[in-house]
Amino acid sequence: MHIEIADLRRRFGRVTALDGVDLTVSGGMFGLLGTNGAGKTTLMRILAGVLPATSGRVVVGGNDLSTRGGRVAVQRRLGYLPQELGLYPDLTPTEFLDYVGLLKGLDDRAARRGQVGDLLDLVGLSDVAGRKLKGFSGGMRRRVGIAQALLGDPTLLIVDEPTVGLDPEERIRFRTLLSSLAGARTVLLSTHIVEDVAQTCRQTAVLAAGRVLFTGQVTDLTARAEGVTWEIVTAGSPPTDGVVVSAIARTDGTHYRVVSPRPPSPDAIPVSPSLEEGYVALMRSATPLPVG
Numbered sequence: 001m002h003i004e005i006a007d008l009r010r011r012f013g014r015v016t017a018l019d020g021v022d023l024t025v026s027g028g029m030f031g032l033l034g035t036n037g038a039g040k041t042t043l044m045r046i047l048a049g050v051l052p053a054t055s056g057r058v059v060v061g062g063n064d065l066s067t068r069g070g071r072v073a074v075q076r077r078l079g080y081l082p083q084e085l086g087l088y089p090d091l092t093p094t095e096f097l098d099y100v101g102l103l104k105g106l107d108d109r110a111a112r113r114g115q116v117g118d119l120l121d122l123v124g125l126s127d128v129a130g131r132k133l134k135g136f137s138g139g140m141r142r143r144v145g146i147a148q149a150l151l152g153d154p155t156l157l158i159v160d161e162p163t164v165g166l167d168p169e170e171r172i173r174f175r176t177l178l179s180s181l182a183g184a185r186t187v188l189l190s191t192h193i194v195e196d197v198a199q200t201c202r203q204t205a206v207l208a209a210g211r212v213l214f215t216g217q218v219t220d221l222t223a224r225a226e227g228v229t230w231e232i233v234t235a236g237s238p239p240t241d242g243v244v245v246s247a248i249a250r251t252d253g254t255h256y257r258v259v260s261p262r263p264p265s266p267d268a269i270p271v272s273p274s275l276e277e278g279y280v281a282l283m284r285s286a287t288p289l290p291v292g
């Protein structure tokens with residue numbers, strides 16, 4: 001589903017959460033990166049039709065979100081997993097999904113129950129379908145969350161920071177699930193975890209202080225750190241020039257990877273960057289250096 005955003009602004013009192021966002025999203029999985037407070041949740045909530053924009057234009061699948069008709073049309077084709085999804089602790093996943101299905105207008109009881117069963121299968125929760133939600137781990141809760149978002153077979157799936165707080169194994173499992181859902185759908189994934197985008201998305205955008213700093217192919221964001229990423233191996237003190245992205249202690253010394261416009265030491269070796277290093281290079285180039 002095609003999304004077109006033009007000069008989108010949203011203020012909360014004196015806080016400007018979105019400050020003139022222009023963005024185009026087409027099918028597949030799209031990663032929205034940004035630090036805490038960058039405006040990701042605000043953008044997701046506007047796209048989901050639960051928060052109005054202050055100004056600007058958002059068109060989703062040909063529907064203008066500034067009109068009620070447009071919002072209703074989009075909500076019919078939308079699945080949304082907000083950052084904080086309230087689950088009813090005394091319900092089982094089957095009961096919870098059945099309830100959300102009713103709210104989404106899936107009136108045919110047998111068809112709804114069928115869909116709930118299929119979705120529990122898809123997210124790997126069939127074995128615990130009869131257990132109360134209050135005993136579920138963070139990863140299991142997130143999987144219930146994605147199942148409720150998928151009720152009604154939406155063509156657009158919006159997921160806000162879905163991997164926060166998950167252990168590494170759960171995180172990998174969850175993002176693999178998201179990738180598998182992106183085939184025929186557009187999946188918009190908001191996150192501050194660069195690795196989630198590196199592993200799942202071809203297209204990405206980076207938000208900072210309510211503005212789009214970058215939008216395009218993930219490989220082009222990685223390329224931002226081309227020629228400015230270095231490796232240094234030393235048993236001495238850490239490099240002070242540039243941003244140290246990783247430090248791994250090995251028998252021959254600590255291996256530092258550094259993003260810096262200049263070689264951070266005479267024996268620094270230029271290396272191929274990762275997406276995380278591309279992100280760091282972008283953020284660094286966008287941050288004015290302190291004067292003096």
Ligand SMILES: Nc1ncnc2c1ncn2[C@@H]1O[C@H](COP(=O)(O)OP(=O)(O)OP(=O)(O)O)[C@@H](O)[C@H]1O
Nearest residue numbers: 012015016017034035036037038039040041042043
């Ligand atoms: N309902 C609100 N009332 C007042 N300020 C808000 C509201 N929602 C968001 N903001 C402010 O807007 C800015 C953007 O917030 P937003 O939650 O969209 O960022 P984010 O990128 O999703 O960050 P996080 O990853 O921390 O959720 C922040 O300064 C935040 O404090």
